[in-house]
Amino acid sequence: MTTITIKNGEKLSRTHFKGWEDLQMELILMQEKIELSSEHIEILKSREKEADNATDMGLSWKKVKSGLNRKNV
Numbered sequence: 828m829t830t831i832t833i834k835n836g837e838k839l840s841r842t843h844f845k846g847w848e849d850l851q852m853e854l855i856l857m858q859e860k861i862e863l864s865s866e867h868i869e870i871l872k873s874r875e876k877e878a879d880n881a882t883d884m885g886l887s888w889k890k891v892k893s894g895l896n897r898k899n900v
Contacts, residue, residue, distance in 0.1 A: 831850075839857070844850040863871070886894075 839853055841853070844853065
């Protein structure tokens with residue numbers, strides 16, 4: 828096990844990582860807040876409006892989870 832100390836650094840959201848890549852991802856996510864472009868904001872607003880006006884119930888949480896766990900090889 829290796830201990831890493833960051834002097835005067837941001838606090839990490841967690842203290843255990845699967846490996847170097849996992850730590851790198853955490854550090855990347857801690858960087859500056861991402862600002863969305865006006866195009867991206869419009870796309871998100873459009874999707875939000877579409878969701879607000881939807882008439883069907885959508886998928887159950889169980890179906891969403893099973894789709895995420897599906898392994899396509």
